[in-house]
Amino acid sequence: MKTNDVILRTVTKAVVFIILTFGVELFFAGHNSPGGGFIGGLVLSSALVLLFLVHDIETVQQGIPVDFKKVAAVGVIFAVGTGVGAVLFGAAFLTQTFGVFHLPVFGDTELATVVLFEVGVALTVVGTVVTIILSISEDV
Amino acid sequence: MLTILMAILIPFIAAILIPFIYKFIPRINIGWFVLVVPILLFIGLVRYVPSVAAGETYIKTISWIPSAGINFTTYLDGLSLIFGLLITGVGSLVILYSIYYLSDRESLGHFYVYLLLFMGAMLGVVFSDxxxxxxxxxxxxxxxxxxxxxxxxxxxxxxxxxxxxxxxTVTGGLAMLIGFVMLYAMTGTFSIRENIAAIGDFTNHPLFVAALVLVLLGAFTKSAQFPFHIWLPDAMEAPTPVSAYLHSATMVKAGIYLVARFTTIFGGEEVWFYAVSGIGLLTLFWGSLNAIRQTDLKALLAYSTISQLGLVMSLFGLGSVALNAGVSSDSILYTQATFAALFHLINHSTFKGALFMVVGIVDHNVGTRDVRRLGGLMSLMPVTFSIALIGSFSMAGLPPFNGFLSKEMFFEAMLMMRDFDVLSIRSLGTIFPIVAWIASIFTFVYSMIIVFQTFFGEHQPDRLDRKAHEASKGMLIAPSVLAVLVVGIFFFPNIIGNYLLRPAMAAIYPTFLDVDQLTPHISAWHGLKNNMPLLMTIGVVIIGFLLYISLHRWRSLYSVGPMLWNLDTLYNWSLKQMESSSTAITNYYMSGHLRDYLTYIFGFFLFAVGGSLVLLGGFSFDVSNDAPILINEVILVLVMAIAAVCIVFVPSRVTAILLNGVLGYSIALFFVIFRAPDLALTQIVVETVTTALFLLCFYFLPELKREKSVRSSKILNGIIAISAGVLVTVIALSVQGNKLFDSISIYFENAYELTGGKNIVNTILGDFRAFDTMLEVVVLFIAGIGVYTLIKLKARKGERDVED
Amino acid sequence: MNASEIGEFVGALFILLGGIMSVISVYGLLRLPDVYTRSHAATKSSTLAVLLTLLGAFIYFWSTAHFISVRLLLGIVFVFLTAPVAGHLLVRAAYRSNVKLADISGTDDLHDVLHKEEK
Amino acid sequence: MIQMMITIALVLFAIAIGMAVLRIILGPSMPDRVLALDVIGVNLIASIAVISVLMNTKAFLEAILILGILSFIGTIAYSKFIERGVVVERKRDR
Amino acid sequence: MNNIVVLPMVIPLLAGVILIFLRSFVKVQRVLSLLAVIATGVVSISILNAIQSEGILRLDFGGWLPPYGILFVADSFSVLLVLTTAIVSTIILLYAFSTIGATRENMYFYSFVLFLIGGVNGSFLTGDLFNLFVCFEVMLLASYVLITLGGRKVQLVESIKYVVINVLSSWFFLLGIAYLYGSVGTLNMAHLSERIAEVGQGPLLTTISLIFLIVFSLKSGLLLYFWLPGSYSAPPTAIAALFGALLTKVGIYAMFRTFTLIFYHEPSITHTLIGVMAALTMIGGSIGAIAYKDVRQIVTYNVVITIGFILVGLAVSTEVAIMGSIYYLVHDMIIKALLFLLAGTMIYLTGTSRIEEMSGLIRNYPALGWLFFLTTLSLAGIPPLSGFIGKLYVGQGAVEAGSYTLLAIAFLSSMFVLYSLLQIFMNAFWGETIISEDEETPLQNRLLLPCVVLGIGTIALGIGAESIAAYVSDAATTLMNPQIYIDAVMNGNR
Amino acid sequence: METLITILVGILVTVAVYLLLSRSLIRIIVGSAVLSHAVHLLLMVMGGLKKGSAPLLDENATSYTDPLPQALILTAIVISFAVTAFLLVLGYRTYKETGLDDSKELRGFTDE
Known part of the structure; x- marks a missing residue:
């Protein structure tokens, strides 16, 4: 049976956009207010889930031609890698540092290695959630 | 001079080499190479005889696991020398015999490897300190x-x-091991010599008797003492040289060795006397009684071995009285029992070895060992017959064979028990000589069966598999040597007495300083005056002869009443019962049902945790510190409770997860109320994604069915569930009422200074406890990839898996 | 009563109104006879309720802390964007999965349309 | 007074949630239940907003938005499940 | 700073992730996974030696001092186990190369094995209770996947039970952590110990400790071993061997750690209970081992018996007994791997797991037969093989502590081990040969070689027991004197 | 408040245990989900409730609620999500392979 999804799709476009922005915002806000890698990642993946729900797998995959397993793997490598990175700098495993830098455009900006770690977390979350959902759906 | 260490190692080294020799020199019978080993060792050991007889002992230590007190200490004294000579001497003869006995088609390589392993191990047993x-x-x-x-x-x-x-034997060995461990616990050393040296310090230790019993268990199982003797007849399935060697001359005597060795330690204890001599006598009696009913010659010999081992054992038991009584001129008398035991030990090896070889020859040449089919072989196999005659008569205790001497000494020792007042069993003391005498009669009877039923009577060639003929010369060498020894020892017993037995006695009774007193002069004739042993022997011969003549009349007694009881049947029955009942038990509780397993787990949880909470009285409530409650929170809690309870009863799966979703979202709200913004966010997202997953998977899953369980199991589930809930609640309340310390989290409130982050939870996740987060990411990742593989990798129908 | 107090009061009032509205709409959800009618209660009045509440909260924050919460505004937009769509989808799903109309609903106008299409 | 009003509102929302749960349990049809869940979601959003006001904190405002987004996603998932059984299709047949 | 301490966990994890990218390069996967495991082994050897000279090593992640951060603590006990894990898993990997099959290799088999090893090593090393939970989960999820890998019916059916029961046990674990945190307010194990020692282990804490007892019993299969026989007999040989050698050991390790470091104040309750459970486990395992005529079943029930045996050491809790348990743990990891590999090989060669359907295999596969015999003896604790010294020490400890019943059951259980395995040996390897030389499946050397290596291992460990004696006694000393551990964690500033 | 929530936890545990003990796979999985809710709440309770403001340093509060349990719960939530996902898929794979949804019939092989 054909289904008329025009309303849904139209709304989704806007909604996904909002979610993605919001997810990114949550991700970066994490250090100082609620949010962070996990939540950011989860929100991002929920945006993807919404896409899969509204459209079908193949359409979405045409739009985002990524192997999410590898995304997840890259995420893990990031997360573990920051730990190893600290070792390379002679600090204890998983030592995070932060500092306030003066950047030309942004002014005084706080940068922390923890962001890299959080990127790893977020990537893994996105990759994993999407992998799980895709795997199940493809089994149909 | 051959060191003792080498003596132990050489057989092992040879055992390793044998497979190679066997492979590369297939034409010559491998046995000849093997034969070199025991002969060399025998010669080497014989060279120790003079010095050992002079009272010398040899000790050498190589550390193995010093931290555990386990060191490779070899110790040579009179007692171990006897055994060493027996092992290597009989070993040489048996290997010589086996070269002719076993055909080349057998896997000789294996055979000799095992035999050498055994030889090495046996030497190890007797030479280890x-x-x-x-x-x-x-x-x-x-x-x-x-x-x-x-x-x-x-x-x-x-x-x-x-x-x-x-x-x-391994069970017995384990018991012995525990015994040793207990000795270690008492003395702090595994060295036998040091234990002996420390004797007296620990005889009152509560573990002493336990250790004694356990060590004895080891000895009894190995030496096939009643009721552990049942393995020995079945061991006769081994090739005859093995039976001759292991199951008559050496291995079964390891238990005897152990008893002899540990008499020095334990001998002073009454229990030791009762156990060793009592079990010994019982075995002697039971073995000889059962030997008569056997129709298989080897089985007969097996029972006779059992009975003879019992004899030796009981003598050692008597000998221990000397230690119990302490050093005195009276107690020295009792040491003669030990002397007799050692003497009989040697004699038994000679005549029993010869007999086994004879039976092997008969079996080999005629094709059967069944006495009912044998008969009249005397003329066909004269040499074999002579050897059999010598062996049997020696066993029966007739002169002029060595068995007579030791049997006389045995009677003498037993007669001593009449005057035995050391352990205040005067009235029971007379039982000893009586039992010994009766057993000897049976011994006489079965000895006669061996000789007469095999070699006399009617020859029945049609009932035999092969035509009877005399054995090859090579095969006869070994038994002949033993037969010569049987006679030789009778005429020159004191050579053995002085050179072998004397140092052994010294080893067993180190507290008795005068060794000469310990070694009586062995003589065949004690004179007429008060020669009770001789009278007993005469009685044995007369009654034994009568019984043998009338054997066919009373043999049927074996098939009545209690005689049918059989430890073998018990053994088989118990093994079978054990297996079948274990299958039943295991199948019963390992039902394969998840529900049962979970019931066990919760049951245990309720039992252990609940039990301890109730018994220890750990609960104490204190609600004064509670945060205030708002009405809306109460309503929410109620809503959640209702939603939760309804999950159990709803008939549709979607409703169930809807309710679960309600729970999840409400918990998110509670997280908000409890000031946990990050948690609320995560909870909401995770709840939604989980719901989506449920819905995705429901495509493949069936709708809920009504629970088919019976009512009683539902009630049980309910009870378990409610008690688990109550227990969790009670403990949680007690914990709240019982805060012992402040949390360490105060530290994290300096998060901004420490990590530059203002969201404390996030700094904990990303910095303080980043390792958890890292691993958590890994967990998530594994789950993701796992789901992928689980779905993608399916065993295709009909395709045989890689393994299965 | 200064401006901020008035704002506070207005905010609280909106919130209270939202609460009342919400209860009414849920009452509708309980009392109305079938899913199609209930969806009115659920999507329309509930949305209004949440709108009122969020607005109340927004005003409250604005007046007390002088803080314009973008998130609250976004939330309002979002609820308004999604709630109708969700309701629409759900009711369509209900109809497609043959959920019966209430007896008092009279005729099913859509039935003929759909089935004509099929024919 | 203001506290009072807000608290009453909070209680009202809780009651609303409770009644909606009743609808979930009663059914009768699946869309009814999902509808009720949707209502619960909306009420939760409101509750969070009110709690934020009550606690005078901005920390939970993200949760409002998230809850809005996700209850939407949830409802879509449910309605697709009810309609077709398949939540995510491999390829739309069109 | 001892960053080396984290390597036994990070190397396998990283390698496992990297292998995800190399899905189609099976050869590369093999080499890399092998290298990773060997590297872990090398690292742990150097850690072990460092401990002997410098005392307990610790690594505070992120440089946060305990009790605030998470840390890895490497004492002799844990590193010995890490080392053994590395050795055993290397050999099992070698075996897996030729048996696991291309389908599974393509499905990230090696990654999951590496994750499993990472999780196991992490559990051995961590010094934080919650982190222990997380490490457990890493290990468990990897094991969930491995047990289902291949998707055969029996695997799925058994894994459902395995997973649900383990989910339940994880839940108990969290419950315990929650209670403990609620009353003591910290998660660092040394700090927990310190705090509990300060106020004494009251009835409530004892009750909480019993929750941990349940958790670790479920993981180790102490009394609560129902899940074990089914799930260990379902997966392919290499995986089963990995499980048999590693999984239960983690639970045992955790039990030793918690009940010697944290909850050691009320032995009359906790340790007695452990003793009773150990006894029941040995009895149940013994009964199970002789109940079946199926190689897999017999082998898995043997796992159960051993668990009980090892925990006798903890129940008795004398230094000697604990030394015995440690020896036995190390021994058991090696020998159980061997046993599972042999059983799997037998099944592979004969196509059946029923011992009645096998006969006279020793003529076809003599090496396999003798290895099996050796394994039997080693498992029964017959000297001079590796099981003996552990058994002896446990026995000594039991005698010292006067727990004669436990001692008797423990030693008798080894008779059941002997009996059950002899059943296999005598029925399958002895008897009339029924496979003619043309029909027999050839036993490739690559299957046999790993078994031979492990066999040599058990002999070497038995005869050369002295070589690890120093480490073992150091480990036991540390376990018996919690203060050493606490000092190293809380006061040392390395 | 703590007492109230603890009792709620108890009820959730009761429900979850009952579900786990039932025969249907779906019920078991839902049970494990409920169980995880319960334990998360419990962890929360153990850190003390409403004892301060949210653990955000921006808020300039004087005291904060215990952040550590929150971090632990976050970790636990993600882990239980992973496990639930796996369990679900395992459940439906088993159902597809065996056609059985009933844990009682999923006996596996004992000694047949």
């Missing part, structure tokens, strides 16, 4: 015996016998 090393070798003898019994492993009986012997 460290109890743990002794135990190592002890078990090794059990194993090599196991392998030898099952040499013809395709036969079911062989396997059965092998298993039986292994189970019984």
């Amino acid at each position: 460290n109890m743990m090393v002794l135990y190592v070798f002890w078990e090794l003898t059990s194993i090599s015996s196991f392998l030898l019994i099952a040499f013809w492993y395709h036969r079911k009986q062989s396997r059965y016998g092998a298993q039986k012997s292994l189970l019984i």
Whole structure:
């Protein structure tokens, strides 16, 4: 049976956009207010889930031609890698540092290695959630 | 001079080399190479005789596991020398014999490897001073015996016998090990010598008797003492040279050795006397009684071995009285029992070895060992007959064979028990000589059966598989040597007495300083005056002869009443019962149902945790510190409770997860109320994604069915569930009422200074406890990839898996 | 009563109104006879309720802390964007999965349309 | 007074949630239940907003938005499940 | 700073992730996974030696001092186990190369094995209770996947039970952590110990400790071993061997750690209970081992018996007994791997797991047969093989502590081990040969070689027991004197 | 408040245990989900409730609620999500392979 999804799709476009922005915002806000890698990642993946729900797998995959397993793997490598990175700098495993830098455009900006770690977390979350959902759906 | 260490190692080294020699020199019978080993060792050991007789002992230590007190200490004294000579001497003869006995088609390589392993292990047992090393070798003898019994492993009986012997001897070995461990606990050393040296310090220790009993268990199982003797007849499935060697001359005597060795330590204890001599006598009696009913010659010899071992054992028991009584001129009398035991030990090896070889020859040449089919072989196999005659008469205790001498000494020792007042069993004391005498009569009878039923009577060639003929010369050498020894020892017993027995006695009774008193002069004739032993022997011969004549009349007694009771049947029955009942039990509780398993787990949880909470009284409530409650929170809690309870009863799966979703979202709200913004966010997202997953998977899953369980199990589930809930709540409340310390989290409130983050939870996740987060990411990742593989990798129908 | 107090009061009032509205709409959800009618209660009045509440909260924050919460505004937009769509989808799903109309609903106008299409 | 009003509102929302749960349990049809869940979601959003006001904190405002987004996603998932059984299709047949 | 301490966990994890990218390069996967495991082994050897000279090593992640951060603590006990894990898993990997099959290799088999090893090593090393939970989960999820890998019916059916029961046990674990945190307010194990020692282990804490007892019993299969026989007999040989060698050991390790470091104040309750459970486990395992005529079943029930045996050491809790348990743990990891590999090989060669359907294999596969015999003896604790010294020490400890019943059951259980395995040996290897030389499946050397290596291992460990004696006694000393551990964690500033 | 929530936890545990003990796979999985809710709440309770403001340093509060349990719960939530996902898929794979949804019939092989 054909289904008329025009309303849904139209709304989704806007909604996904909002979610993605919001997810990114949550991700970066994490250090100082609620949010962070996990939540950011989860929100991002929920945006993807919404896409899969509204459209079908193949359409979405045409739009985002990524192997999410590898995304997840890259995420893990990031997360573990920051730990190893600290070792390379002679600090204890998983030592995070932060500092306030003066950047030309942004002014005084706080940068922390923890962001890299959080990127790893977020990537893994996105990759994993999407992998799980895709795997199940493809089994149909 | 050959060191003792080398003596132990050479057989092992040879055992390793044998497979190679066997492979590369297939034409010459491998036995000839093997034969070199025991002969060399025998010669080497013989060279020790003079110095040992002079009271010398040799000791050498190589550390093995010093941290555990286990060191490879070899110790040579009179007692171990006797055994060493027996092992290597009889070993040489048996190997010589086996070269002719076993055909080239058998896997000789294996055979000799096992035999050498055994020889090495046995030497290890007798030459080790460290109890743990002794135990190592002890078990090794059990194993090599196991392998030898099952040499013809395709036969079911062989396997059965092998298993039986292994189970019984290893169990005994374990008991012995515990005994040793207990000794260690008392004295702090595994060295037998040091234990002996420390004697007196620990005889009152509560573990002393336990250790004694356990060590004895080891000895009894190994030496086939009643009721552990049942393995020995079945061990006769082994090739005859093995039976002659392991199951008559050496391995079974390891138990005797152990008893002799530990008499010095334990002998002073009454229990030791009762156990050793009592069990010994019982075995003597039971073995001889049962020997008569056997129709298989080897089985007959097996029972006779059992009975003879019992004899030796009981003598050692008597000998221990000397230690119990302490050093005095009276008690020295009792040491003669020990002397007799050692003497009989040697004699038994000679005549029993010869007899086994004879039976082997008969079996080999005629094709059967069944006395009912044998008869009249005397003229066909004259040499074999002579050897058999010598062996049997010696066993029966007739002159002029060595068995007579030791049997006389045995009677003498037993007669001493009449005057025995050391342990205040005067009235019971007379039982000893009586039992001994009756057993000797039976011994006489079965000795006659061996000789007369095999070699006299009617020859029945049609009932035999092969035509009877005299054995080859090579095969006769070994038994002949033993037969010569049987006669020789009778005429020159004191050579053995002075050179071998004397130092052994000194080893057993180190507290008795005067060794000469310990070694009586052995003589065949004690004069007429008060010669009770001789009278007893005469009685044995007369009654035994009468009984033998009338054997066909009373043999049927064996098939009445209690005689049918059989420890073998008990053993088989219990093994079978054990297996079937274990299957029943295990199948019962390992039902394969998840629900049952979960019930066990919760049951245990309620039992252990609930039990301890109730018994220890750990609960104490204190709600004064509680945060205030708002009405809306109460309503929410109620809503959640209702939603939760309804999950159980709803008939539709979607409703169930809807309700679960309600729970999840409400918890998110509570997280908000409890000031946990990050948690609220995460909870909401995770809840939604989980719901989506449920819905995705529901495509493949069926709608909920009504629970088919019976009502009672539902009630049980309910009870378990409610009690688990209550228990969790009670403990949680008690914990809240019982805060012992402040949390460490105060530290994290400096997060901004420490990490530059203002969201404390996030700094904990990303910095303080980043490792958790890292691993958590890994967990998530594994789950993701796992789901992928689980779905993608399906065993296709009909396709045989890689393995399965 | 200064401006901020008035704002506070207005905010609280909106919130209270939202609460009342919400209860009414849920009452509708309980009392109305079938899913199609209930969806009115659920999507329309509930949305209004949440709108009122969020607005109340927004005003409250604005007046007390002088803080314009973008998130609250976004939330309002979002709820308004999604709630009708969700309701629409759900009711369509209900109809497609043959959920019966209430007896008092009279005729099913859509039935003929759909089935004509099929024919 | 203001506290009072807000608290009453909070209680009202809780009651609303409770009644909606009743609808979930009663059914009768699946869309009814999902509808009720949707209502619960909306009420939760409101509750969070009110709690934020009550606690005078901005920390939970993200949760409002998230809850809005996700209850939407949830409802879509449910309605697709009810309609077709398949939540995510491999390829739309069109 | 001892960053080396984290390597036994990080190397396998990283390698496992990297292998995800190399899905189609099976050869590369093999080499890399092998290298990773060997590297872990090398690292742990150097850690072990460092401990002997410098005392307990610790690594505070992120440089946060305990009790605030998470840390890895490497004492002799844990590193010995890490080392053994590395050795055993290397050999099992070698075996897996030729048996696991291309389908599974393509499905990230090696990654999951590496994750499993990572999780196991992490559990051995961590010094934080919650982190222990997380490490457990890493290990468990990897094991969930491995047990289902291949998707055969029996695997799925058994894994459902395995997973649900383990989910439940994880839940108990969290419950315990929650209670403990609620009352003591910290998660660092040394700090927990310190705090509990300060106020004494009251009835409530004892009750909480019993929750941990349940958790670790479920993981180790102490009394609560129902899940074990089914799930260990379902997966392919290499995986089963990995499980048999590693999984239960983690639970045992955790039990030793918690009940010697944290909850050691009320032995009359906790340790007695452990003793009773150990006894029941040995009895149940013994009964199970002789109940079946199926190689897999017999082998898995043997796992159960051993668990009980090892925990006798903890129940008795004398230094000697604990030394015995440690020896036995190390021994058991090696020998159980061997046993599972042999059983799997037998099944592979004969196509059946029923011992009645096998006969006379020793003529076809003599090396396999003798290895099996050796394994039997080693498992029964017959000297001079590796099981003996552990058994002896446990026995000594039991005698010292006067727990004669436990001692008797422990030693008798080894008779059941012997009996059950002899059943296999005598029925399958002895008897009339029924496979003719033309029909027999050839036993490739690559299957046999790993078994031989492990066999040599058990002999070497038995005869050369002295070589690890120093480490073992150091480990036992540390376990018996919690203060050493606490000092190293809380006061040392390395 | 703590007492109230603890009792709620108890009820959730009761429900979850009952579900786990039932025969249907779906119920078991839902049970494990409920169980995880319960334990998360419990962890929360153990840190103390409403004892301060949200653990955000921007808020300039004087005291904060215990952040550590929150971090632990976050970790636990993600882990239980992973496990639930796996369990679900395992459940439906088993159902597809065996056609059985009933844990009682999923006996596996004992000694047949």
